[in-house]
Amino acid sequence: xxxxxxxxxxxxxxxxxxxARIYVLDxxxxxxxxxxxxxxxxxxxxxxxxxxxxFKHAGTFARNRKMSGSSAPYARVMLAxxxxxxxxxxxxxxxxxxxxxxGPLWRTDLAGCTAGAVVDPFIKVRANDQxxxxxxxxxxxxxxxxxxxxxxxxxxxxRARNVEAKIxxxxxxxxxxxxxxxxxxLNQVLCGDIHWLDERYNFxxxxxxxxxxxxxxxxxxxPKPWEVANFHACYRPWYRVWVRxxxxxxxxxxxxxxxxxxxxxxxxxxxxxxxxxxxFVSVCQLLMRLGLLRWIGLSEQKITSYTSLRR
Numbered sequence: 001x002x003x004x005x006x007x008x009x010x011x012x013x014x015x016x017x018x019x020a021r022i023y024v025l026d027x028x029x030x031x032x033x034x035x036x037x038x039x040x041x042x043x044x045x046x047x048x049x050x051x052x053x054x055f056k057h058a059g060t061f062a063r064n065r066k067m068s069g070s071s072a073p074y075a076r077v078m079l080a081x082x083x084x085x086x087x088x089x090x091x092x093x094x095x096x097x098x099x100x101x102x103g104p105l106w107r108t109d110l111a112g113c114t115a116g117a118v119v120d121p122f123i124k125v126r127a128n129d130q131x132x133x134x135x136x137x138x139x140x141x142x143x144x145x146x147x148x149x150x151x152x153x154x155x156x157x158x159r160a161r162n163v164e165a166k167i168x169x170x171x172x173x174x175x176x177x178x179x180x181x182x183x184x185x186l187n188q189v190l191c192g193d194i195h196w197l198d199e200r201y202n203f204x205x206x207x208x209x210x211x212x213x214x215x216x217x218x219x220x221x222x223p224k225p226w227e228v229a230n231f232h233a234c235y236r237p238w239y240r241v242w243v244r245x246x247x248x249x250x251x252x253x254x255x256x257x258x259x260x261x262x263x264x265x266x267x268x269x270x271x272x273x274x275x276x277x278x279x280f281v282s283v284c285q286l287l288m289r290l291g292l293l294r295w296i297g298l299s300e301q302k303i304t305s306y307t308s309l310r311r
Contacts (some may be wrong), residue, residue: 210234
C-alpha cells in the first residue's frame with residue numbers, strides 16, 4: 001500500500017505536459033500487486049511509464065540486519081546496476097509521500113558529487129551509528145549523517161567511482177555492527193561526496209514532528225500510515241492520496257486493515273488521546289497503590305513510561 005500511494009503522489013505532481021519514468025524495485029511483490037500496479041498506471045496515469053526492476057540479490061545481504069524484517073532497503077545499494085540505462089535518478093522509499101513538484105529537485109546541480117541527500121535530524125552525525133571497528137577522526141565523527149530514504153543520484157558517477165563495490169565491502173566487513181546497515185554504509189562510502197539538500201526534500205515525520213509546505217514527507221515512525229489510522233495533521237496528505245486513488249478500487253482494500261476496528265481505529269485513538277492523559281495517570285497511580293500491577297501483567301516501570309508519554 002505504501003508503494004501504490006507513493007507512485008500516485010508522484011503522478012499527481014506532474015504537469016499535464018510532463019512525463020516520468022518510475023522503476024519499481026521488485027523485492028518480492030506478489031503477482032496480484034504487480035498486476036494492479038500495471039493496470040493503475042496504464043488506465044489512470046497516461047504520462048507515466050512504469051517499469052519493474054527485479055531485485056534478485058537479497059542473498060548477498062543475508063548476514064546483514066534486516067530492516068522491518070526485509071532486505072528490500074539494500075536494493076538501493078545496487079541501484080546503478082538495476083537501472084543500467086539511466087544516468088540520473090531520484091530514489092524514494094515506499095513510506096514517502098510527494099506533496100509538490102519534483103522538478104526543482106531533479107534539476108538540482110550536484111556540483112560534482114555522486115548524490116544529494118538531507119541530514120537525518122535524529123542521528124545527526126556519523127559518530128552516532130558507526131561500528132566500533134571503524135576508527136574515525138574527530139572531523140569524520142562530527143560529519144553530518146544523511147537519511148537515505150530520499151536521494152538524488154548521479155548514476156554515472158556511482159558507476160565510475162565503484163560505489164556499489166565499496167558499500168558491499170563495508171557491509172561484509174561490519175555485518176551486524178550497525179543499526180542502519182545500508183544507510184550507515186552509504187554514509188561511510190559517500191562521506192565528502194554528498195551534496196546537501198534542503199530539508200523540504202526529505203522531511204522526516206516522527207513523534208508528531210511536522211511542518212507544512214514540504215515537498216516530500218517521509219514517514220519513518222512506526223506504525224506506518226497504512227497500518228493504523230493516525231489523526232495527526234502530518235498524515236493527512238498521505239490519506240488524501242490513498243482515498244483519491246485506492247478507495248474506489250476493491251483490489252486494494254484488503255491492504256489497509258480499515259475493517260479491523262480494534263487494530264486500525266481504536267488503537268490509535270487510545271495511543272493519541274488516552275495514553276498519558278490525566279484520567280489514565282490517575283488510574284495508573286491507583287494501580288500502583290493497590291499493588292495490582294503484577295496481577296494484571298504490567299510492571300511499574302512500564303506504567304511509569306506510559307504516564308510520561310503525554311507531551
